[in-house]
Amino acid sequence: DAGVIQSPRHEVTEMGQEVTLRCKPISGHDYLFWYRQTMMRGLELLIYFNNNVPIDDSGMPEDRFSAKMPNASFSTLKIQPSEPRDSAVYFCASSSRTGAIGYTFGSGTRLTVV
Amino acid sequence: AQSVTQLDSHVSVSEGTPVLLRCNYSSSYSPSLFWYVQHPNKGLQLLLKYTSAATLVKGINGFEAEFKKSETSFHLTKPSAHMSDAAEYFCVVITMDTGRRALTFGSGTRLQVQP
Numbered sequence A: 001d002a003g004v005i006q007s008p009r010h011e012v013t014e015m016g017q018e019v020t021l022r023c024k025p026i027s028g029h030d031y032l033f034w035y036r037q038t039m040m041r042g043l044e045l046l047i048y049f050n051n052n053v054p055i056d057d058s059g060m061p062e063d064r065f066s067a068k069m070p071n072a073s074f075s076t077l078k079i080q081p082s083e084p085r086d087s088a089v090y091f092c093a094s095s096s097r098t099g100a101i102g103y104t105f106g107s108g109t110r111l112t113v114v
Numbered sequence B: 001a002q003s004v005t006q007l008d009s010h011v012s013v014s015e016g017t018p019v020l021l022r023c024n025y026s027s028s029y030s031p032s033l034f035w036y037v038q039h040p041n042k043g044l045q046l047l048l049k050y051t052s053a054a055t056l057v058k059g060i061n062g063f064e065a066e067f068k069k070s071e072t073s074f075h076l077t078k079p080s081a082h083m084s085d086a087a088e089y090f091c092v093v094i095t096m097d098t099g100r101r102a103l104t105f106g107s108g109t110r111l112q113v114q115p
Helices: none
Strands: A005-007 A010-013 A019-024 A031-038 A042-050 A053-056 A065-071 A074-079 A088-095 A109-113 B002-006 B010-014 B019-021 B023-027 B032-038 B044-050 B056-058 B064-068 B073-078 B087-095 B102-105 B109-114
Touching (some): A010 A019, A019 A109, A031 A074, A042 B102, A074 A088, B002 B087, B002 B102, B019 B109, B023 B087, B044 B064
Parallel strands (some): A010 A109, B010 B109
Antiparallel strands (some): A019 A074, A031 A088, A042 A053, A088 A109, B002 B023, B019 B073, B032 B044, B056 B064, B064 B073, B087 B102
C-alpha cells in the first residue's frame, strides 16, 4: 500500500491566488482528515469526512477555506483567496471505521503564501 | 470533552540514557490513546496505540507506553535513547463520544539526544 498520498509536496503562491491541495487516502479507509500545522498553533484539525460526507468542519478557519471529497479515493482542500497567514504544512490522514490502528498521515504539503 | 496535555515542550537526554515523555489526558469516555513521532520535515508516524487492551503498550523502535487510568496518564518511555530518536512526539487522544470521532493532539514534545 502506498499510504496516504498528498500533492503537491511544496507549493509557493502569491497572496490572492487560489490554492488546491490534494489527498488520496488509503483504500478502504472510511475517514479522512485535514490538519494544519504551524509553529504557533501546532496541529489543528480543519475538517473530517466519513464515507465522503463532511462530519465536522468547525476547525475550518474561515470561508476562504473549503474541502470536498467527491469519492472515496480523493479529497481536496481549497483556499481562495490565499493569504500569507495561511502558510503552514497541511496534512491529510485517513483511518478505518474503528480507528483502532490509528490514523495514517500523508507526508504533508508545505504551503508558502508570499 | 477531551483534552491532552504534554507536560514538557522540550526534553534533552544523552545517547544511551532513558527517555520519558509525559502525557496526561482527560476524557469523558473510554479513550484510545496514541503516540506519533514527527522527524524534521517529515510526516507523522504512528509509534504505538492503546485501545483498552493491555495497559502496557509496546511500539516501534523500542518505545513503550503505560496507560494509567487512576493517573489519567499515558507516558512514553524508552530504556536507551538513540541519536535517531531526536524528533517531535505527539500524544493523541481519540474518543467516540456521541458517535462522532474526535481527535485531539497534544502540543508536542521536542526530544533532543546529545552524543
